[in-house]
Amino acid sequence: MAGVTDYTFRRLIKRRGGVGLVVSEFISVEGLTRHNPKSKRQMHFAEEERPFAVQIFGGQPERMALGAEMAQEVGADILDVNCGCPAPKVVRNGGGSGLLRDLPRLETILKEIKKTITIPLTLKLRTGFSESTINVVEVAKMAEQCGVEHIQVHGRTKEQGYKGLANWDLIKQVKEAVTVPVSGNGDITTIEYGIERWKESGTDGILIGRGAMQNPWIFRQFQDVIEGRKPYQPDLSEKKAVLLEFFGMCREEMPEIVALGKMKQLAGQFTKGLIGGAQFRQTLYHSHSAEEILDNITIYFNTLAADSNYGDGMVEADAAASDSCDMFASGGDVSTSVAAV
Ligand SMILES: Cc1cc2nc3c(=O)[nH]c(=O)nc-3n(C[C@H](O)[C@H](O)[C@H](O)COP(=O)(O)O)c2cc1C
Known part of the structure; x- marks a missing residue:
């Protein structure tokens, strides 16, 4: 999350346990490839954060490939391409969710990056540009053909911004359409809701954004539930x-x-x-x-x-998390990972 998942926040979260992967803020390749100090600072990470993914954004294939190479050079474990940011400035320049309505450009970007790096390439998508142009399944299939190794879907369109709820049915459709791992994302702030969406969608993992700010232990709690324990409750x-x-x-x-x-x-x-x-x-x-x-x-x-x-410091959300332990233990086989984005 831009302005949130910086070096400091990521370590805070990682130290609470249970985090499968942390992802940088999205980093402008225009800034990065022109040696903008802010963009360079955003790529900085600590060993304790590994595995660490750098997310880049931009609309120019050559710059995206250069930016990807720079991320690999600083030692990132994964290179992630942002294809979801709805900010007008980003979209106007062809990056973020702007790429959802220019698939030939996205395809060129992915192919150019693949030629340049050896670390895994992943892609973060929204479901489409607008309700009438939902194309996430098509984009995911194309990305897989380009060699993308993991697809993350935030279940909202660009035009939706953060309104309404994420559409996990579309996330499920993506999971069923490709063979690479797919992670779902959107609105997970409780263990109960997260486990339900995870199980129903059949995805390989889930991504948590805003929920990590409300509850830095959420990843550890998921891990507890997956492994059959009562979720940890900080006092x-x-x-x-x-x-x-x-x-x-x-x-x-x-x-x-x-x-x-x-x-x-x-x-x-x-x-x-x-x-x-x-x-x-x-x-x-x-x-x-x-x-x-x-x-x-x-x-x-x-x-x-x-x-x-x-009382013991438990608020409503914590109590619900505690209950979801039993729900998950009774038949879940979700076992991949929970990532902070
Ligand atoms: C403040 C803020 C900044 C965000 N920045 C990014 C970003 O840089 N890259 C990205 O892929 N998604 C970004 N997102 C989207 C989140 O990663 C996530 O897809 C979205 O918030 C839905 O998940 P959540 O309900 O778990 O927060 C941002 C979201 C917020 C609220």
Whole structure:
């Protein structure tokens, strides 16, 4: 996720366990191949993140191939091509979901990249440009012919943006149409929903985006359920510790002002559904220094701990995750991987 799955966030998530694969933010090949410092920084990763996929975007085949080569050179394990971003600036330049309505260009891009790299090439798709031009099955078949080794489908069209729900029937159709592994993506924020979609679609894996910001343990919980255990439930002190860990990493790795923004972004998602979360978010948004943020975190978690309603720290979503353990144990054979995108 652009602006989210940077070096800092990816390690935070990876350290919680259960993550099959982490993927970089999408990186502009126009920036990368012109040695733009931001694009280069976005490719930076740590050994603890492996396997690590770099995702690139762009509309020019030569630049895409060059960008892919650069990702391979820095040691990425997988090269992923973005064919889903709906941002007007990206689409206007022929990249992201713009490629969904220019298949000859996409085909050239994939073939040029394949000629250039030896690491696996994967493709992230939306279901089509618009409701009336859904073509994800056709695109997936073409991509397979070009040598793409894994296809990920976010079950929405470009025009849908993030509205409505992802269409997992279309994801299932892709899985049935190609022989390479297919992963599904869209709206998985609970273990229960994720396992249902995974099983029903028959896909090889699932991708989780926004859900990882709300619950960094979601991958570990999936792994627990897949392996027949009750999903791990972090207690309050661990929830507090993860926020502090993230803030500490941000402060070490970026300017203070950026670190404050990142912290507010994560805390905004992380406290969704927590008792008093809305009030806490307001307090954080109005904090102007690291000290204020740290004080507010301490006050919030102390209040929660003192609140007997909170009990063992479980909120509704956690309880549902716990129940889904039994549901999965009774006959699932889904065993591939859960990735952070
Ligand atoms: C803030 C944000 C940034 C995103 N950036 C990217 C990106 O760079 N590359 C990509 O393939 N998808 C990107 N996505 C889409 C997600 O990877 C994912 O496909 C989508 O959010 C649906 O999955 P989810 O419901 O699990 O979040 C982004 C989504 C969000 C919310």
